[in-house]
Amino acid sequence: MTDMVVGVVGLGRIGRALVKVLASRGTEVHVYNRTAARSHEMAEMTGASVAASPAELARVCDVVCVCLAGWEATRTTYLEAGGLLDDTGSERLFIDLGTLEPAQARDLRDHVAAGGHRFLFAPVSGRPLDVEEGRGFVMAAGDPTGIPLASEILSALGTFRHVGDDPAHAAVMKLTVNLLAFATMCATAEAIGLATGAGIDRKRAIDLLVESPATSALLSRRREAFLDPESSEVQGPIEMAIKVYDMITGFADEVGSQVPQAKATVALFTQAVAAGYGPRDITGFGDFLRDPRSATDRT
Ligand SMILES: NC(=O)c1ccc[n+]([C@@H]2O[C@H](COP(=O)([O-])OP(=O)(O)OC[C@H]3O[C@@H](n4cnc5c(N)ncnc54)[C@H](OP(=O)(O)O)[C@@H]3O)[C@@H](O)[C@H]2O)c1
Known part of the structure; x- marks a missing residue:
């Protein structure tokens, strides 16, 4: 890889995966995380250097990758005193994952550009484990001059694709991928429930669906989770999916696109959360449909 120093801000599941792959390639990595213990843990595991603040990290890195959960965390980490844009000196490439x-992606681009830096918005799709093993999917948009460097760094996480010059377009494509993925997961859970409700063995039903013309990459990859949702690792909790659905339906309303299936699923997910299924993986949505409490509000 080109001789460059890469910073990673936010050591949640995706940030940690990125640090591990970069360090394993011999890249010099600096890390910052709100909870410092996580930074030290990653430093011990990978040899990364720990920065005391986002500003300190930005000062010593050529490229800064930001992997935070939610707009509030992201906005403050860039803009507050001691934040990423606080006195960085020469031009940097910021990549937000x-x-x-x-609209938030464009807002970030404007702030970063006002500080004299380049910006790419590059949301990641895929489970953290897939991302760590290079099977994620990254769609980047923004300053085209940053694309070769971003591709070099982020192709470590999986397939890297350039969407265009407007960072909002990468955000829209990420929501689009989520919409299709959630719909596939919910329909799969319903289909399995239909078969097992008729007395067909769960494993047999899933094996047949995998072989059928209606199979999907998601069904094949998450076969074990559909088979036994309760004992599988939670990859995409129902409560997290509602937050993403809120972005999808809000944006659809903004641009006048019809997403009736997404809105119906949000209503069902909201009932599932109220019944205590929020922390469960979406593959367990079928369990909620079999729960007698799920039937009370539906006809
Ligand atoms: N996990 C997935 O399956 C997945 C897949 C694709 C894309 N993504 C996206 O990737 C991004 C990161 O996801 P993740 O799963 O890595 O998140 P995560 O494991 O929940 O970690 C969240 C990160 O954000 C930090 N954070 C949260 N609130 C903060 C605040 N107010 N100020 C500063 N830092 C704050 C956390 O710091 P602390 O350690 O201090 O809490 C942590 O570093 C999200 O936008 C997510 O939508 C996730």
Whole structure:
């Protein structure tokens, strides 16, 4: 890899995966995380250097990758005193990998550009484990001059694709991928429930669906989770999916697109959360549909 110093801000599941792959390639990595213990843990594991603040990290890195959860965390980490844009000196490339609304991606681009830096919005799709093993999917948009460097760094996480010059377009494509993925997961859970409700063995039903013309990459990859949702690792909790659905339906209303299936699923997910299924993985949505409490509000 080109001789460059890369910073990673936010050591949640995606940030940690990025640090591990970069360090394993011999890249010099600096890390910052709000909870310092996580930074020290990653430093011990990978040899990364720990920065005391986002500003300190930005000062010593050529490229800064930001992997935070939510707009509030992202906005303050860039803009507050001691934040990423606080006195960085010479030009940097900022790459934001979070899941943000299209308008938020443009807002970040404007702040970063006002500081004299380049910006790319590059949301990631895929489970953290897939991302760590290079099977994620990254769609980047923004300053085209940053694309070769971003591709070099982020192709470590999986397939890297350039969407265009407007960072909002990468945000829209990420929401689009989420919409299709959630719909596929919910329909799969319903289909399995239909078969098992008729007395067909769960494993047999899933094996047949995998072989059928209706199969999907998601069903194949998450086969074990659909088979036994309760004992599988939670990859995409229902409560997290509602937040993303809020972005999807809000944006659809803004641009006048009809998403009736997404809105119906939000209503069902909201009932599932009220019944205590919020922390459960979406593959367990079928369990909620079989729960007698799920039937009370539906006809
Ligand atoms: N996990 C996935 O499956 C997945 C897949 C694709 C994309 N993504 C996206 O990638 C981004 C990161 O996701 P993740 O799963 O890595 O998140 P995560 O594991 O929940 O970690 C969240 C990160 O954000 C930091 N954070 C939260 N609130 C903060 C605040 N107010 N100020 C400063 N830092 C704050 C946390 O710091 P602390 O350690 O101090 O709490 C942590 O570093 C999100 O936008 C997510 O939508 C996630």
